[in-house]
Each structure stands twice: as C-alpha cells, then as structure tokens.
Amino acid sequence: MSEATKKRGELIVLSGPSGAGKSTVIAELLSSRPDIHFSVSFTTRQPRVGEENGVNYNFVSREEFERMIAADELLEYAEYVGNYYGTSLKVIREQLDRGVDVLLDIEVQGAAKVKEKCPEAVTIFLIPPSVEELSRRLHGRHTDGEDAIAQRLAQAREECRECHRYDYLVVNDTVVSAAHQLQSILEAERCRTPKQLHLVESFLHDQNG
Numbered sequence: 001m002s003e004a005t006k007k008r009g010e011l012i013v014l015s016g017p018s019g020a021g022k023s024t025v026i027a028e029l030l031s032s033r034p035d036i037h038f039s040v041s042f043t044t045r046q047p048r049v050g051e052e053n054g055v056n057y058n059f060v061s062r063e064e065f066e067r068m069i070a071a072d073e074l075l076e077y078a079e080y081v082g083n084y085y086g087t088s089l090k091v092i093r094e095q096l097d098r099g100v101d102v103l104l105d106i107e108v109q110g111a112a113k114v115k116e117k118c119p120e121a122v123t124i125f126l127i128p129p130s131v132e133e134l135s136r137r138l139h140g141r142h143t144d145g146e147d148a149i150a151q152r153l154a155q156a157r158e159e160c161r162e163c164h165r166y167d168y169l170v171v172n173d174t175v176v177s178a179a180h181q182l183q184s185i186l187e188a189e190r191c192r193t194p195k196q197l198h199l200v201e202s203f204l205h206d207q208n209g
C-alpha cells in the first residue's frame with residue numbers, strides 16, 4: 001500500500017456527563033475491541049478508590065500540569081470542577097500514525113478543541129436515560145460526596161446543552177446495548193467512502209490495456 005493510502009488510525013471522542021457510564025461502557029467496548037488504544041489522560045484530581053496511576057489516569061500535581069501546558073505537550077486540556085484534565089499530544093500522534101484507533105474520554109470543552117484541531121475525529125455524546133438515573137448512578141458509585149455530586153449534576157445540565165455539536169448521541173440504558181451502538185458507529189465510520197477509496201483503485205485501471 002502506498003504512503004498516501006496507508007490507513008491512519010481513527011480518533012474517537014466520547015463525552016457525556018460524569019456518572020453517565022462512560023468508563024463502564026468503554027471497558028465493555030474494549031473487551032471486544034482490544035485493538036483500540038484508550039488514551040490515559042493527565043489530571044490533577046485525587047485518585048478514587050480502585051483507580052490506578054497510569055491505567056485510569058496519570059495523576060500529576062498542578063505544577064507538573066502547568067509545566068505541560070507551557071511546554072505545549074497537550075492536544076487539549078480543560079478545567080473541570082476545580083481540577084485540570086488533559087490529553088498527551090505525543091501518545092495520540094504516535095498511535096494514529098501507526099494506524100491504531102484512539103479513544104478519548106473527555107469533557108465538552110476539550111472535545112470542541114479536538115474537533116477544531118482534528119475535524120475528522122468521530123465525536124460521540126453518551127447520556128443516561130434520565131436525570132434521576134444520573135443522580136442514582138452518581139450516588140451508587142460511592143466516589144463523591146453530596147457537594148461534588150451536586151456540582152457534577154449542575155455541570156451535566158451545562159454539558160448536555162452542547163450535545164448538538166457531536167456526530168452521534170448514544171443513550172446508556174444498558175451497558176451492553178450502549179457498547180454495541182458504539183461498535184456500530186465505529187464500523188459505519190470505517191466504511192465511509194473517502195476512507196475506502198483504495199479498495200476501488202484496481203477497478204479504475206483498464207486491465208486489458
């Protein structure tokens with residue numbers, strides 16, 4: 001295959017209110033698509049019980065995060081409920097160049113930055129079936145106090161206002177059906193004509209001279 005037609009990885013952006021189930025649905029998706037590279041973000045927030053450095057996030061100090069911003073090491077970053085979150089430019093670029101699909105779990109400001117810089121990115125917004133269910137999930141996760149939950153619910157309303165900017169909207173009713181819808185989206189995206197033109201190359205040349 002020529003350099004021009006060499007497959008580049010797909011950049012996939014998943015956003016949605018905190019507690020919608022992004023991490024859960026991503027885990028389900030990756031169990032059937034282990035070839036997708038999940039981008040481990042950098043954050044200044046404290047690890048939750050069960051979270052591992054380098055697996056869920058790269059946990060760094062505010063000073064280190066600000067150094068990364070100044071050194072232009074981030075594809076995007078945002079401040080969310082008092083903490084910085086950001087995506088490493090180097091890792092994403094390396095994976096995409098190798099033809100590996102990369103999945104980002106990021107909030108709406110960061111997603112808008114990514115779409116601006118990489119218009120070909122596929123953006124998906126995940127919502128829970130209702131606000132009541134979102135509140136139930138945030139409480140059921142047992143990771144945030146009442147204040148943090150109230151902040152996240154308020155933030156959820158703001159974030160949902162931005163959903164029209166996304167290519168796709170998926171309701172996380174059951175984890176399996178939401179992950180299945182994500183897989184269907186990725187499959188359809190892979191079949192887009194501009195990404196498949198190399199398949200018709202041989203038809204366009206007259207084989208009989």
Ligand code: ADP
Pocket residue numbers: 016017018019020021022023024025137138140141172173174175
């Ligand atoms: P996010 O990554 O969007 O903040 P999580 O994946 O941490 O959300 O999910 C929040 C909580 O909701 C977790 O306790 C998770 O087990 C639960 N959850 C996720 N998806 C579903 C679902 N489809 N039905 C019921 N509970 C869910």
Ligand code: 5GP
Pocket residue numbers: 015016017018019022041042045076077078080085086087105106107108109110111
């Ligand atoms: P949480 O604290 O619940 O893990 O994440 C809070 C929010 O930060 C979520 O909406 C999540 O998608 C978002 N987030 C996680 N990593 C990044 C990142 O690298 N950049 C941006 N902009 N948002 C992120």
